[in-house]
Amino acid sequence: MNAYGLMAVFDTPADAMHAAEQVRDAGYSKWDVHTPFPVHGMDAAMGIPNSKVGWFTFLGGATGYTSGMIMIWWMNAYDYKIIIGGKPMFSPFFSFPVSYELTILLASFGSLIGMFLLNRLPRLHHPLLKNRKFCSGATHDKFILVIETADPKFNADETRKLLASAGSKHIELVED
Amino acid sequence: MVALFAAALLGNSVVAAEHAKPAAKAGQSVDAHAGHNHGKLGPAGEPTELKKFGYAYLTAYMFCLSLCLGALFIVILNHLFDAQWMVPIRRFLEHIACQLFPTMFILWLPIGFLAKYIYPWWEIDPHLDHALHAKAILFNPTAFWVVSCVLFLVWGFIAHGLRRASLAQDKDGAASHTRTMRRYAAGGIFLFAFSLTGAAIYWMKSLQHQFFSTMYGVVYFAGSVWLTAITTYWLLLYFKNRGDLKDVAREVTFHDCGKLFFAFTVFYAYIHFSQYFLIWNAAVPEETFWYVLREEGSWKWVGQLTIFGHFWFPFLFLLPIHRKLNFQVMSMMAGWAWLCHYMDLQFNIGPVLYPDGLHLGIYDLLSLGGMLAVLIFMFSRAFNAHPPYPQRDPRVAETFGVYVEPASSKAAH
Numbered sequence: 001m002n003a004y005g006l007m008a009v010f011d012t013p014a015d016a017m018h019a020a021e022q023v024r025d026a027g028y029s030k031w032d033v034h035t036p037f038p039v040h041g042m043d044a045a046m047g048i049p050n051s052k053v054g055w056f057t058f059l060g061g062a063t064g065y066t067s068g069m070i071m072i073w074w075m076n077a078y079d080y081k082i083i084i085g086g087k088p089m090f091s092p093f094f095s096f097p098v099s100y101e102l103t104i105l106l107a108s109f110g111s112l113i114g115m116f117l118l119n120r121l122p123r124l125h126h127p128l129l130k131n132r133k134f135c136s137g138a139t140h141d142k143f144i145l146v147i148e149t150a151d152p153k154f155n156a157d158e159t160r161k162l163l164a165s166a167g168s169k170h171i172e173l174v175e176d
Numbered sequence: 177m178v179a180l181f182a183a184a185l186l187g188n189s190v191v192a193a194e195h196a197k198p199a200a201k202a203g204q205s206v207d208a209h210a211g212h213n214h215g216k217l218g219p220a221g222e223p224t225e226l227k228k229f230g231y232a233y234l235t236a237y238m239f240c241l242s243l244c245l246g247a248l249f250i251v252i253l254n255h256l257f258d259a260q261w262m263v264p265i266r267r268f269l270e271h272i273a274c275q276l277f278p279t280m281f282i283l284w285l286p287i288g289f290l291a292k293y294i295y296p297w298w299e300i301d302p303h304l305d306h307a308l309h310a311k312a313i314l315f316n317p318t319a320f321w322v323v324s325c326v327l328f329l330v331w332g333f334i335a336h337g338l339r340r341a342s343l344a345q346d347k348d349g350a351a352s353h354t355r356t357m358r359r360y361a362a363g364g365i366f367l368f369a370f371s372l373t374g375a376a377i378y379w380m381k382s383l384q385h386q387f388f389s390t391m392y393g394v395v396y397f398a399g400s401v402w403l404t405a406i407t408t409y410w411l412l413l414y415f416k417n418r419g420d421l422k423d424v425a426r427e428v429t430f431h432d433c434g435k436l437f438f439a440f441t442v443f444y445a446y447i448h449f450s451q452y453f454l455i456w457n458a459a460v461p462e463e464t465f466w467y468v469l470r471e472e473g474s475w476k477w478v479g480q481l482t483i484f485g486h487f488w489f490p491f492l493f494l495l496p497i498h499r500k501l502n503f504q505v506m507s508m509m510a511g512w513a514w515l516c517h518y519m520d521l522q523f524n525i526g527p528v529l530y531p532d533g534l535h536l537g538i539y540d541l542l543s544l545g546g547m548l549a550v551l552i553f554m555f556s557r558a559f560n561a562h563p564p565y566p567q568r569d570p571r572v573a574e575t576f577g578v579y580v581e582p583a584s585s586k587a588a589h
Contacts, residue, residue, distance in 0.1 A: 050497060058495070085459070093456050096449065 002176040004127035005031075005148040006159050008168035009137055013039045016143030019166035020045040023147065026162055030151040034128075034138040053114040060110020061103045068099030127176050134174070146174070223529055230294040231529045232539035234287055238380055238521050240547050242396075244280055245372055246404025247272035248335050249397075250436075252368060255338075255354075255361035261432040263575040264424035265408050267565045268415065270339040271558040272404075272551075277332025279554050283547055284328070287379065288321060295320075296528070297385040307386040307462070314378075315385055323374060330371045334364040342566055349568035372397050380521075383528045387466045391451035398444040399486075403517040405437035410510040413503055420564035424575050427501060434500030437513075441494070445487035470523060473533030478523045486516040518544070 010016040013035065020033050024047040033042060069092065076082060077089035087094065116122070128134045128146065138144045145168070147159055156173075163171050247269040254262040292298040297305075302312040313319065337360045345353035373393030381392050389395075412433060416425035455463040470479055490509065499505050519534075526534060566572060573580045 054495075087459075091456075093453055096453065 003149045003156075004174045004176040005146045005150075006154075006156070006163065007128070007131065007134060007172055007174050008145045008163040008166070009133065009170040010143040010145065010168055011141075013143055015167050016145060017042060017045045019145050019163065019168065022162065022166050023145065026153070028147055028151050028153050028159075030154075031145065031147040034134070034144045034146065036139055036141065036143075039143075052118060053111055056110040056114025056117075057107045058110070060113075061107035063110075064102035064104070064106030065099050067106075068102035069095055072098060127174060131172075131174050133170070133172070224293070226290065227293045227529065228537070229539045229543075230287070230290040231525060232537065233290070233543040234294055234379065235518070235521050235525045235540065236543035236547050237283060237287060238396075238525070239518055239544060240283070240551055241276075241280060241375065242400035242403050242517060242521075243407060243551075244272055244276045245331075245368075245375075245397075246400040246402075246407075248276065248331065248364075249368060249401055250404060250408065251338055252334070252361045252364050255357045256365060258358075258571075260571045260574045261429055263569050263571050264421055264429050264565050265412055265433065266569075267342070267562065268411055268555075268559055269404075269408065270335070270342055271555055271562075273331075273335040274339050274558065275551055275554055276335050277328050279551065281325075281328040281332075283550065284324065288324060291317070291320060295382055295385075297382060311385060315382060320378060323378060327371045327375055327378075330367050334360055334367060338364070342569075343562060345569065346563050346567045351570060354570055369393075369397075372400075380524050383525060384466060384469075386462055388460075388463050389451055389455070389466075391447060391454070394447050395444070395451055398440060398447045399517055399520055402437065402440040402444050402486075403513055405433060405440055406506070406510045406513045409433040409437060409506055413507065415564060424565050424572075426575075426577060429575075430503075430506075431497070431500055434494065434506065437509075438490070438494050438500065441487060441490045445491070448482070469527045469531060472527070472531055475523065475527050475533055478519050478534055481516060481519050482523060485512070486520060 008019065010019060016033055016035065017039060020042065023031055024045065033039075033046060035042070072095040073090045081089055083089075134144060134146075136142075145163065145166075147154060147163075153159075160171055250262065251266060251269050251273055253259065254266050287294065297308050297315045298317065300308055302309040302316075308315060314323075338357055341353040341356040341360070344350075376393045376396035380396065381387060381389070409430065412421060412425050412429065415421040452467065455467060469475070490513070494500055494509075522534060522536075529535075565575075569575075
């Protein structure tokens with residue numbers, strides 16, 4: 001049997017958070033906490049740095065803004081000049097609304113794509129989804145911490161001990 | 177390119193300003209309206225000292241008014257949204273808002289008495305100036321005084337009503353005070369919107385009475401709250417370090433203040449751009465002359481400061497979350513915002529007197545310094561006389577970061 005990871009079930013968000021702090025301090029890197037609702041302060045307890053999605057958003061926005069400006073300049077002032085109301089062929093003022101809309105559009109695309117890439121989505125299946133205890137707990141009233149066997153620090157006995165000392169009442173090995 | 181286009185429109189605006197000429201011939205206040213018509217000083221040359229002082233004082237006054245009105249707005253906002261994070265900052269903002277009456281009213285009186293030197297329309301005969309004739313119902317000395325006094329009464333009513341209930345709640349903790357404050361806030365937001373617009377139009381926009389802009393009040397509002405948001409951040413930091421607010425000023429409070437400042441950075445840019453954009457596109461001489469004048473001489477650079485210093489720099493700089501939580505960075509940003517907002521007001525007021533470019537002198541320094549000194553004195557006196565934050569607000573426990581189970585859910589167990 002190939003093991004995916006070690007799963008520890010907690011009854012309260014506080015227990016899960018304290019366990020996360022211990023796992024973080026023990027130096028694990030490939031692990032996650034699954035909760036039925038967002039738990040405030042969990043990012044800090046898990047030691048997760050700021051999301052990188054913002055950079056994708058920024059890049060998307062910058063691309064949208066510049067491409068909007070260049071598009072309008074190319075169409076109105078270079079490729080096919082049209083005089084409208086005696087205004088200049090190109091000006092950042094009348095080009096702004098369209099460029100601005102493109103900024104928002106591409107920034108949101110950037111966020112979406114960035115989120116997918118960073119989460120390695122789309123993904124058709126996950127080993128945890130086979131586990132009954134996980135599915136009924138993480139979506140209802142349990143707070144579940146999972147450490148993957150792929151973690152360089154993973155050791156079946158040591159990791160189990162760590163999770164037990166963190167106060168988990170149910171620890172099990174999840175099949176891959 | 178834009179400047180050229182704008183210069184072409186100036187031709188039209190000079191024609192539009194012809195209405196003002198007969199008044200000049202009659203020998204009335206020649207230099208009063210020479211500035212906005214031709215971009216040069218009138219035959220009288222150098223403006224009188226009284227006039228220079230009047231403009232410097234008006235600029236300083238509008239700056240201080242920004243802080244007071246911004247504070248009043250954030251207090252109103254607190255009650256309208258039943259916001260928990262604003263509880264720590266509410267008390268000192270209530271005190272700043274209460275400076276609107278009577279302190280700011282007394283400080284306004286010099287503007288009222290110097291009005292005929294400050295506002296060119298004061299001495300123009302409406303029958304000889306079409307733009308003024310059309311707006312004569314508002315722009316006459318009686319209406320100016322009546323409306324100005326009403327504005328202060330309205331602000332005094334809202335600000336003192338809110339603070340009175342807030343201080344009363346400190347003593348008895350009754351929930352009825354919260355409801356009273358909500359009523360003041362709900363009605364007050366409408367009064368606030370109209371009165372702020374009135375102040376911006378009467379005291380600042382009317383310097384060039386021919387000008388039209390429906391956005392003008394909102395631009396002043398956005399700049400005011402922008403300035404107040406960063407000042408709030410700084411005051412919160414100051415009172416936290418002094419010890420008054422050390423229990424309630426948590427990291428999340430600073431983060432939220434930073435976010436409010438950031439939001440208004442964008443909002444101000446959006447509103448001011450919209451004003452410029454509409455005027456630029458419509459190209460109506462009665463509107464364009466206002467910006468044409470402000471592209472002359474060093475005013476062009478003041479305008480660039482508004483674009484790059486008021487918007488782009490804070491916007492890009494504060495995008496990452498960690499900078500909003502860096503006290504040193506944000507304190508410097510507070511100083512920067514004060515500079516940018518002051519220059520923004522100079523941009524609105526100064527060109528009427530000095531069409532050739534920005535003039536900063538001893539009057540500007542003394543007016544702003546003196547006025548701030550009075551306000552800081554009055555504010556400290558009020559702040560030190562009362563508890564530093566609402567002691568028994570229904571949401572004060574949340575402010576401390578403590579969850580208190582509602583009584584109703586306890587009964588259910």
